[in-house]
Amino acid sequence: MTQSSAQLGGTQSAGTAFVVFDHVQKSYDGVSLVVKDLNLVIGKGEFVTMLGPSGSGKTTCLMMLAGFETATHGEITLDGRPINQVPPHKRGIGMVFQNYALFPHMTVGENLSFPLEVRGMARDQREAKVKRALDMVQMGAFLNRRPAQLSGGQQQRIALARALVFDPALVLMDEPLGALDKQLREHMQFEIKHLHESLGITVVYVTHDQGEALTMSDRVAVFNDGRIQQLATPQDLYERPDNSFVAQFIGENNRLAGVIEDISGGRCLVRLATGEVIDATPVNVTTIGAKTVVSIRPERVEFKPEMMPAGVHTIDAEVLEFIYMGDLFRTRLRVAGSDDFVIKARNAQGQRVLVPGEKIKVGWHPQDARALDP
């Protein structure tokens, strides 16, 4: 657990480099690049998620690592060994597919036994390993069932067990929970996380679900347009996004466009189009007069005067809509001419309920407002 707490602090993985993407490029048509200059070092025992919208290149990266696609340029190494020329069956990488890919003509036991058989393992040894893998995912009773007789969640567990049964050091998962309903998905997230911790395997996980990425990963690589936009721990990613794409893609966020008026001591003042001035932290803006977009998380916006941090600018707001969400109150405001400024407040005892039409002032700690590229 020391490793993951160290990562929460934002440092690189302490483990040795296990998977390395070195200047990897991929093109399918020879005209455009799907993956543009990918550099990624994954430490042994790490859980790294590739997160991004569809078409961002994340699945292509996974397929190159698994050996189903070849890199057009660059080198991928696994445990110090270049694997560009190694066929998939010799890479020894476990893989869980999006639709599980359980062989429909084999029973659960035969499915799990398959990777052991092709490795020439003796029957009694195989049976012991299959049983252990099934017990690991609490599916011991389903040995003789066919995949079609199992529910989605059960198939998911079998697929997981099959990818782990031959003790691979690296397991790839390609949106494995995409087909499950919300509750089951959340349950499986924890189970996969616990398996990862107890087995000490390295996991590369692909998803487009940011909640899943934040919940499970040691580090998340946010992909867009064939590049890694940010590689960071979930906490850093959420609280300290490097650019507007990451801020926009991870979680909900309020965007206020303006111009830098002053920068000093890691703080800046931003003048909005409507004339108001707000405090922010400059991230990838450096010059006075540059255009910027300030990103603020809805739950970090304060509206109660007594909670407002001292010495910061506040800004006028009008309540437009109040939505009761159970655990949260979600309130939509008009701020600086924009109608979609959202604040979230916990449904705590005595929490103030804002009424549409009400005029309030909102403010925030400067470190929670990040001035990013426009």
Added chain:
Amino acid sequence: MIPATPELLKTADGRPLREALVAAQARSKRKAFLLVFPLLVFVLLTFLIPIGYMLKRSFEHDGLSKSSPTLTAWFQANPEFDHMNPPEGAFAALVTDLAQMQADKNTGMAGTRINYTVPGSISLFKKGAREAGDMQPPFKEAMLKLDPAWGDPALWYGMESAASKWTTDFYLVAADRKLTATGWERGDDKQRIYLYLFFKTFLVSGIITLICMLLAFPVAHLLAVLPMSKSSLLMILVLLPFWTSLLVRTTAWMALLQEQGIVNDALVALGVISNEGRLSMMYNMTGTIVAMTHVLLPFMILPLYSVMRVIPPSYARAARSLGATSWTTFRRIYLPQTLPGIAAGSLLVFILAVGYYITPALVGGAEGQLISNLISFHMSKSNWSLAAALAAMLLAAILLLYWIYDRLVGIDRLKLG
């Protein structure tokens, strides 16, 4: 909870639930029936009735029974007479009937009926009928004097059987049985053509099915994995033979494969074979197999393609990631999943091949003829009952195959497209 006695359930207004359900569904069921009714009539008129009629014909022939009331009555009265030495009464009945046949001018039909089981009987009957009116008792001596063949026990077995219009004679002939002095026996090996031809037909069909399977598998796989634009072009090439007349295709094979054909010319020109050593690939079994394989290939490709198209590539990828070589992946993962397609294609091609007529008739020569050509031969010779018996046996064999297939593979796993 499910109630223990569902029949007691009632609707809100107190009608029994089951009755209400039937009433509610009756209208849509009636509609559905009306929709399929024209097809039902069509199938009944053009398929079931002719097949029923054919089956009846294979058991029925009244060529003799219609014109031999006296003889029929005598056979019924003397069920256990000595065929080696029929008594005077039998001859007397025979002479009476022959005389009547001469008067009614239907001796030919009776003779033809007996001729099916005892060859050479037509002329015997005609000669007998001509003389029968003037004959005096004892008829036995007179008839034997006219022609000793009238004493042939096989003839008497044949007449006894033909005296009833319902008969299994044609099946016995189709099974290569022969009437002898002691009744139905296995025929000489040289004359046993029908069962041999059945066997040959099934063997050739099996070979064609196997060749089709080997040729179709890669093509279907290519169709299934190629991008849409390329696969539709390939699909047109596969379907092109379907849009060409069968006769044209077969004739094209004749142009290609005959001794003075394109293939032989090319081989001679290339010096592979000498001009004297031209290969005979036409008007024999080779011609039949080549042409029929070509004609039937799409019937194997299409079911295979329809199965392969829906096998996700992730199965093969999963197998590879689990450590299987490409050959193991094919053998253990891909091939088993294509089995319903292989089974459907094989069944289709085999059944079509077993009943094929035009192609073997045109390119088969003497050696490449199949059972359907023989059926056609007997129909052209007006031996409808034997043709029907052979066809019924073919039908039974195919139904048997279908049943075995159902037991082994399961008909619900069949995918025809």
